[in-house]
Amino acid sequence: MLARVRQFTKLTNVEAMGAQAMRRHNVALVMELIARDAPVSRVELAQRTGLTKATVSSLVAELTGAELVRDLGPEPGRAPGRPAGRLVLDPYGPVALGLQFGSGHIAGVILDLSGRPLARELRRFDVAGAGAAEGARAARPVLRRLFDEATTAGRLVAGVGVAVGGLVSRGLVTALPLGWRGVDVRALVAGELRALDLHGLDVLVAGEVACAALAEYQAGAARDWWYLGGEEVIGLAPLNPAVELAGDLGHVPVRRRGEVCACGGRGCLEVYAGRAGMAASAGVADAGAEEPLVSRVRTRDPAAMRALDRAAEALADALVAVRALLAPETIVLGGRLAAFGEPFRQRVVERLAPGLTLRPAKLGADAALRGAAGSVIARVVADPLAWIEG
Ligand SMILES: [Zn+2]
CATH class of the missing domain: 1.10.10.10 (Winged helix-like DNA-binding domain superfamily/Winged helix DNA-binding domain)
Incomplete structure (x- = not known):
């Protein structure tokens, strides 16, 4: 090709x-x-x-x-x-490709330099059930269609940014959701690009929380704010694009004698505010990839509202530790928990001591995908001569 x-x-x-x-x-x-x-x-x-x-x-x-x-x-x-x-x-200049591995899907996007999406791709795929190599291979048709779109539009591709469901540290996946612990996703995606005869492209990999934080920053949020969210994990990351950091708030213990968590710990925030934990608390089956409680919260189903209360209380308790460590003034709430909207955010705010503002995120569930492509744009912006001379 x-x-x-x-x-x-x-x-x-x-x-x-x-x-x-x-x-x-x-x-x-x-x-x-x-x-x-x-x-x-x-x-x-x-x-x-x-x-x-x-x-x-x-x-x-x-x-x-x-x-x-x-x-x-x-x-x-x-x-x-x-x-x-x-x-x-320049919205007619080079474009950035974004790829996202969620537990139940692989998504792709093309962004122009202004951050406007030019094309989107979605493939339903049991990423969490497949191994990392098989998951990466399932991304190949998504990448092929994105490159076909870019080529048809006559656009140069500045690179591919990848958001991984979970957390990434020093290029390796560290969190549980995809079961890809220790996997070098950059090498896998680079291999898929070579299989498509695409050589010499930059591949940037980050966890979904860091990607979503970058997307919020690029959408206008302030550099000294923090982002709390994630679709697969509950993570915390600074909005400052110069700082590559994301913490796993989901496995901070909030109940000393709480229930056992999948990580082996006890009383983790994830047990109370994670998707599976909230579904179990509301007595609803957890279908895996989709959030089962959002529609029930909308109709104010009592069991769902109790699960929401429990999650908000646990998150507010976890934020006590965050405030002691980082002293943030503003946190942007995004990702899966933000899908519960104002009823959830208000419940957390009611339990917070004064001095911390919890703002709703600007972007929705595609924040991490946009941030993946956004990381490529950020790189061009940070060193345009490298691109011009490349
Ligand atoms: Zn845990």
């Missing part, structure tokens, strides 16, 4: 590079401000960076020439004079 593919060059020793290193830094600075503040003018960029307008114009020319940035022209209806071009990340 023919696909237009480009690779990042390796970062060389910046100290030895002098002027070239300065240029790399300034291009990245301008690109990052355009990503954050778009639409933004050259004059505003000069003010915000402290660079001269001539330097900014030259850096912007480099970015527009590479189709990373687009000048939308002056605002319609603007008074005549010297019009200020509005700069945005």
